[in-house]
Amino acid sequence: MKTLVFIDHFKGQVQPAAWEALGVAKGLGNTAAVIFGSGLETLTKTAFEFGADEVLVADDPGMQDYCAEAFAATLSALASSRSSDLILLPTTSRTRELAAMSAIDLNTGVLVDLTGLVLEGDKLVAIRPIYEGKLMEKTACSGKPVIATLRARAFPRPAQDKSRTGSATKVAVKADSPSKVEGYALTEAAVSVTDAGVIVSGGRGVSNNPSLTPPAGLDEKQTEIWRAQQGFKLVGELASVLGGAVGASRAAVDGGYIPYSHQVGQTGKVVSPDLYIACGISGAIQHIVGIRSAKLVVAINKDPDAPIFKVARYGVVGDLFQILPALTESFKKKLGK
């Protein structure tokens, strides 16, 4: 099977699931990594180290910023000219669009956000969560190439062999774009929740610290948000010690405590970390389905009857404003930080 693996990156920072996709492709046969951008020498080297048989680059100033149309046109032309059997992409905000548009160009279908992909005879059969993980489906695509995006952390990361090398093959660029990237406003969040190994999340409970005195002159809503932000500082400190991301429940984002990009759950992001620590989150069904594939769930809540305890392995019934700093200190000591 001949596979193209799209190495999704932002200014050289690769979405780790791209390497996982490379590992899946290696198990199926010939693997060509595809990288778009400008100045791609380092990424090319890394793609060979993770096992790519070939690295195909569209290294062009016109491809520096992601643009759906230009990327789709270049990828589709590449897949056509090489008669690829499969295009694999990590599931990200960019690749859903890219896969969707390439499928129209190539008159084929897309299997989205897979947690399993196997060859049955000569047919690729995929497993993917639907209804945000309340159900799974086995599904297949009758077009060629099959286009599939893989959920982050659902497949093993291949070993990196620093001694593997190779040289990149340049491909034709179709950089005609109907839209223009004017710039970026980047967030400070070091780790995004989608591919985080550890997530510490806050809910409505983080705004309830009675021992704080808010600054004068705030109205009721501003006071609530100020209180919540103090709470999220504690959440962020624990996340930072664990090298993890900060998550939030719907109640917390709707309350304006933290931007939507942090929201975990059915209407936010479905996550699969090794460790999920829920702080002051009661555990609405929509939140619980979003953390279904977390390996270990820990809940901290003052209400012993909160539904979150039904899905947690360890629980603390208590005041998160006291427990969180104590946890941060204890991890700092034990992890030698």
Add this chain to the structure above:
Amino acid sequence: MKIIACIKQVADSEAKIRAENGQISWGEAPLVINPFDEYAVEGALLQKEAQGGTVTAVCIGPESAKEALKHALAMGADNAILISDPALALLDTQGAARVLAAAVKKSGGVDLVVFGRQTLDDGSGLTAAQTARILGWPMLGLVGQIKLDAQNLQVERVIEEGRQIVSTKLPAVLSVVQSIGEPRYPSFMGIRKASKAEIPVWTLNDLGISAPASLVSRIELITPPSRDITCEIIPGDSPAAIAESLTSKILAEKIL
């Protein structure tokens, strides 16, 4: 300004979804407008208010999906169109996109097509980009803010790394995310208007297309294994003692 908001009807997010005899069952749970599509309607209404014009809500589905369209009308949409045809029972995303693109063309003079980020059921999040590709219009996905000045459109896209600012010319296709603004509650007058509305139904014949072939198909539904978890509540006399005991237990799991 002629704006189309594409919506879908789905089972409520509280629903207990199960596989029953190879079919998806949502029990007694109500069918509602896909929650992400309420943001699409809100985004469309905000632009109509700023620029003037009309908002038409479009939905593919059975007769019962008119209820989702009525929700959009009650929020303030001017018109609604149901696309319904027995031949559309097994649509994949590219099939849905072909039908929606045909509906946009039939409507004529459309400036902006707005989608929600994804649906709660299949959740692929592909249809907006595929509709744009078929129409040959620019696609701006995951938009959190819209600025329109005559035919010039500038948006902020919410991506993993932060926000990307992109500009293009109309006509265009957008998908919007929550930062676009909380969907408004239907007003009393809106609900009255919606309950009386006659919603036209377009068939494939009306659109002048044949049923698109489905390229992606389901083989089997699988019920995820239930996880039997007993929660161990960590005791302790002080926060420090609880923390000490909890961190030891977490570290012993060897997952960090």
